[in-house]
Amino acid sequence: MKYAYEDLSDKQFEDLVVFLCQKLLGISVQGFAEGPDGGRDAKFVGTAELHPSKAAPWVGTTIIQAKHTNGYNRRFSESDFFNAESNQNVIGEEIGRIKTLRDGKQLDHYMLFANRRLGGNTESVIRAHISKECGIPEASIYLCDIEQLEKWLKLFPEAAKLASLDPIDSPLIVSPDDLAEVVQAIALQREELSKILDDPPAPRISYDKKNALNNMTPEYAEAQRKRYLKETAQIRTFLAAPENDKLLQMYESVVDEFQLKIIAKRKDYQTFDEVMEYLVDLLFGRDAVLRQHGHKRLTRVVLFYMYWNCDIGEVGDAETK
Structure with a gap:
């Protein structure tokens, strides 16, 4: 075997x-x-x-x-x-x-x-x-x-x-294959997407409440928001486009896998900072596309979008914002 x-x-x-x-x-x-x-x-x-x-x-x-x-x-x-x-x-x-x-x-x-x-x-x-x-x-x-x-x-x-x-x-292990295809496709259309003037999507619950629920430290949460929030509108627009329906399905498959694995293994990590950094290191280690210089930052942006959009991490019973 x-x-x-x-x-x-x-x-x-x-x-x-x-x-x-x-x-x-x-x-x-x-x-x-x-x-x-x-x-x-x-x-x-x-x-x-x-x-x-x-x-x-x-x-x-x-x-x-x-x-x-x-x-x-x-x-x-x-x-x-x-x-x-x-x-x-x-x-x-x-x-x-x-x-x-x-x-x-x-x-x-x-x-x-x-x-x-x-x-x-x-x-x-x-x-x-x-x-x-x-x-x-x-x-x-x-x-x-x-x-x-x-x-x-x-x-x-x-x-x-x-x-x-x-x-x-086994540890928190996720497949990078579908995510790599999504990231690569976003990268190809990024210049056009950057021309779209749009406000970032509001998180489904207050960002501060979500961070408290998931034990993400204030310093890490602020650094993530400062660096990547402005780019979440591009990802939302890209995934909502009818011609990208197949990629949206891939994205949804990725977040289902990530979320279920995170739930199963969450106890192994003290903070959600550690979960996010572990996922980044794992994805770069397992996929040559994601660790390309031009795709590294975009991979972090997509992971932040998953968290901001409440696709991964706990949301609890907090009221929507």
Whole structure:
């Protein structure tokens, strides 16, 4: 069975890696715990049962890292994950931590699991880079990508059961596909829309009341209104045009999905500021159209329109304004 690893939470992915490593290394693999530098490692001390083979197992202290992304079809070779010329990426940030553990004789072998794809050339380059920077033999470094993860789970399917990969427990994950099409269409007609003189639509309830109901902080609410309110009229006009009926249906499908997911997962966030920023980061991470420079701001405008128009978030029983 294949899993949508991008729809897991970081904790679910970490749990999956721990249970797999208990099969590969041994039952005494310790789960992920936050270190003094904020990083999260799992650890195994002893002689590995199966890795890299029964005939020549690793011996000593193995440090395990799990790097999860909610993005679709991501790769180890992307610059946010690895760039030999910079430390402003996932591997670059790990190098310092690996060095510290190695210098303190707390690391003999290193395993990195990520739900990304890894080509043979990239695997060799990254392994050689970690080896050179941290003084670890290349044979003591193992990189596991999504394809290898699938192979391990076919051998050890019980690991997925133990990790409780239940969709009910998944984080706030929404599909960006329909929204990307709506945003792209608005962007194409934006110049014409900007010529329309119209007042922004009034929210269905008082903005202040809605913010209080949803626990959106005054500072965040004011920043949103100041930046994006003037553009909500363009979106309303665009969606109301008869020729855009299909796009309106897409928009309505998007808000239905967003609202239901938000209701289900709202307890995981202290403020609605966090919900909005999480959605923005998730959408940019999962869709190349939305994270294009020209579409990033417009995506935020559309999300604000959803909130202002009371398509997402609580409205309670407050009177309409």
